[in-house]
Amino acid sequence: MNPLIVIAGPTAVGKSSLAVKLAHKINGSIISCDSMQVYRGMDIGTAKISEDETEGIRHYLIDILDPSEDFNIVMFQEMAKNAIEDIRRQNRIPILVGGTGFYIQSIVYDIDFTEHGEDEEYRDMLWDLIAEKGGKYVHKMLEQTDPEAAGHIHYNDSKRMIRALEYNRQTGGLISDHNAKSLEKTSPYDLCYFVLNDDRQKIYERIDKRVDQMMEEGLLDEVKSLKGRGLSRDNVSMLGLGYKEILDHLDGLITLDEAVYRIKRDSRHFAKRQLTWFKREKDVIWLNLNEDKDIYEKISGELIKKGIINERFSIDV
Numbered sequence: 001m002n003p004l005i006v007i008a009g010p011t012a013v014g015k016s017s018l019a020v021k022l023a024h025k026i027n028g029s030i031i032s033c034d035s036m037q038v039y040r041g042m043d044i045g046t047a048k049i050s051e052d053e054t055e056g057i058r059h060y061l062i063d064i065l066d067p068s069e070d071f072n073i074v075m076f077q078e079m080a081k082n083a084i085e086d087i088r089r090q091n092r093i094p095i096l097v098g099g100t101g102f103y104i105q106s107i108v109y110d111i112d113f114t115e116h117g118e119d120e121e122y123r124d125m126l127w128d129l130i131a132e133k134g135g136k137y138v139h140k141m142l143e144q145t146d147p148e149a150a151g152h153i154h155y156n157d158s159k160r161m162i163r164a165l166e167y168n169r170q171t172g173g174l175i176s177d178h179n180a181k182s183l184e185k186t187s188p189y190d191l192c193y194f195v196l197n198d199d200r201q202k203i204y205e206r207i208d209k210r211v212d213q214m215m216e217e218g219l220l221d222e223v224k225s226l227k228g229r230g231l232s233r234d235n236v237s238m239l240g241l242g243y244k245e246i247l248d249h250l251d252g253l254i255t256l257d258e259a260v261y262r263i264k265r266d267s268r269h270f271a272k273r274q275l276t277w278f279k280r281e282k283d284v285i286w287l288n289l290n291e292d293k294d295i296y297e298k299i300s301g302e303l304i305k306k307g308i309i310n311e312r313f314s315i316d317v
Contacts, residue, residue, distance in 0.1 A: 003191075004107075004108070004189035005093060005094070005095045006095075006097075006104055006194060007095060007096070007097045008033075008101065008193070008194065009099060009278070009287075010203055011099055012271070013197065013203055015098070018196060019095050020049075020054060023093075024057065026093050027093060028057070028095045029059075029083075029087045029092045029094060030057055030060065030095050030097050031060045031094055032059055032060065033061075033076075033080070033098025033100050033104050034100055035100055037049075037063075038071050039066070039237050041226065043222070044214050044218060045241075045242035046240065046242075060087075061080065064079070067235060068230075068237075071237075072159065072163075073103060073106055076106065077103075077107065080103075093308065101277035101278060101281070105281070109187055111185075122169055123166060127158070127234075135161070138162075139153075142165055146174045149179075154270075156241075159236065164176075187283070190308060191283060193283050193284050193285060194284075196287045196295075197289065203271055207268055207271060208264050211260060211267065212260075214263075215260060224250060226243070227250055232247070245262045245263050246259050285298075285302055
């Protein structure tokens, strides 16, 4: 057996708490699939799980980089694979948890991103363009190069825009074609890929409430502290949702109320894009909080079907 469980879904739907409950019941450990929670000192804006909330379950790929360091899909894939091997050596079951579909896909289908390496000069030029002219300008470049990829990548998703343009420059091909071929691959794992979902309006309400809570917990001070350390939009870490908006406020570009409004609005848009991504994925098992009477029974049945567990379990909600 080579088991891998995925708990995916849109932001604020409740993935982390479900994963912790599941890990307790099946002797699992959790691998965070998030491009921002890898950074130390970026806790509030990333809605990072607290030590108390982990309930003693080991979480990998959290608090492993300084915000001044870059992080990309190749680094994530290598670290996540190492974490899976470490978890298996302990005779535990790896549970990949997060909402970054591209990162999840890289593990689930073992996609090779290292074949062509990185064109650092071209990447730096694109980052400079985004800083100077904005994400919409570079997104138009992608529309001209790979319209299909542009349709799936938001202009605020700088890393994926840059990767798509870089891929075309290096290979002459389209990353949309590359991704389509990758989806034809079968997973090397005994896979249970769950996507947690809820009524769209309920998700939006939880997003708004979460952003309000972030502000109460000190997101403004967190970004002030990072800015005081010399971090700016030149750092990949500061382009994350919640950070770039507060940074704009601190730089005098927008009011604090406008920053909070943008965080809520863009987080809702992000959740919508996440759901669109997961609907395109194959082998996905949907867990609908507003439809399924007992999602835990559904999880149990799927894990038994895959041979990952051999007896039913219960999760106290």
